[in-house]
Amino acid sequence: MNIREMVEVLNGKILVQNHDPDEELPRGGAADLMSDVLAFGSEGMVLLTGLTNPQVVRTAEMAGINVIVFVRDKTPPPETLELARDSCISLIRTGYTMYEACGRLYQAGLPGRGPVRIENNSW
């Protein structure tokens, strides 16, 4: 699935575009906890999140994530847009909840990372 197709599936709107719409997305992931993103985020993954503060962009930058989708029609503050432009991260907004956005993308063929093996509740 490429960025353009994802935006269609999510009925989304591109807020900051730093990537070619034809760029392929390897997998999807969803989280609100930034440590989770840092631990499980993989290069190129699309991150679906309910948070819109600038730290989400920073976290994505650190985890090598290029595309962030804000769920439930949340409009990020200007600082977030600014930082995304600066850090070469693309931002997209969708009206769906995180659950439904995941559901639709998975249904449309965007894979996840598979089961997680952890020890001791750590990651």
Added chain:
Amino acid sequence: MSEIKLVDLVQALDLTVSAGSQELEKSVTGGYASDLLSDVIANSKEGDVWLTLQLHQNIVAVAFLNNLAGIIIVNGRQPEEATIQKAQEQGVVVMCSAFPTYEVAGRLYHLGVGR
């Protein structure tokens, strides 16, 4: 779509049940995924199954408060002992999956939950 029960999810997604196994006949009318308790309190709906990687016992209180069908803890993590105990007391179903939120939501949606 016919009625979907928690027990159907447990079977289809191979979930382990940590608490509330006597309540698996509850029906599931939707799904909600979030790791922010305040978001879940404000936006989840009665009958939703809630996907989170939070383990703290507060999740039981939130599920109870909003009359959620149950909780699925994702990413292969296990609830804390206090969480299990509280869930048993309040009849809240706590299930676990080795998969991350994205795929658990994807599979539930595919089953017809929340569509």
Added chain:
Amino acid sequence: MKTIHGDMSTQEITKVQELIYTTRVESVMASNVIAIDPSFTMSQVKDLMRDKRISGAPVVKENQVIGIVTISDVIRSMEEGKLNFLVTDLMTSDVRTVSKDAMVTDVVNNLGRQGFSRLPVVDQDGTLVGIVTTGTLIRSLLMQMDKSFQRNEAEKLYTYRASHIFQDISSDDTSLLLRYFVNEKDFDNAGKASSLIKRSLQRLMLLPQIVRRVGVAVYEAEMNLVIHTDIGGEITVEVRKDRVNVSTVDHGPGISDLKQVLQPGFSTAPEWIRDMGFGAGMGLANIRRVSDVMKLTSSPGQGTRLEIVFNFRNDSLATTRSPQKA
């Protein structure tokens, strides 16, 4: 004869697309807009246009745009002998405006497809704050393209220069020391040091896997300084030939039970921090996972020191530089 046509490379087209999708109208408009009072006659409009060298202007009553008058309206009034008519009689009153917060895509749609040649820009209250024409639009997009082009070129140059430092400087064992200062509770700048560290390591051309591991660890550590200390702290990154050493030092409250804070899920962060997506008690666990050595020392009142080591597992692969052939 050669014809010049739109032979832009795909990359350049994407750049323009990106700019029109991500630039706000406010930054491409002309803000010294000349507005015309409804009491003006067409004759006065004609004089004004000549004096100011403009070909159209919005007509504004009590800060609200009520119409637009252009040079063709002036010509029409001359042809029809209506120069003494009021501007409100000849202006176009079905006027399309655009919000200053809208994206430039909106302007492009209106200017191009709908055939308007100028769009008054308004704020939330509908007050006129500027105007965009094809001219102002092209001028500012060209300027921005130039800026980002320059940024890319500069980044290449920095990378070239930085990545040669280990070859250019002679010593038995060269290491590069980077220091960053982190302020407590400064959430606007939280993560900035990590971002700079990541970019610096990229410029030094360390392997992407190493850059990523250091980035994750240093970001978690930086957030700890921001969230948990009351006077901030310092991050030091030492880049060596075979490893990266990171240490964070703070003079914060210190930690009484080190075992407890190393437990995954243990956190003292308040609810509002958790609502920002932090404070889930996984930071140190994350750092430990991505690093080769992690050492935490602290006691109450004495501050906290965190040392993290990342070894380059295959020395020959420590950087993406190709080995020098003899």
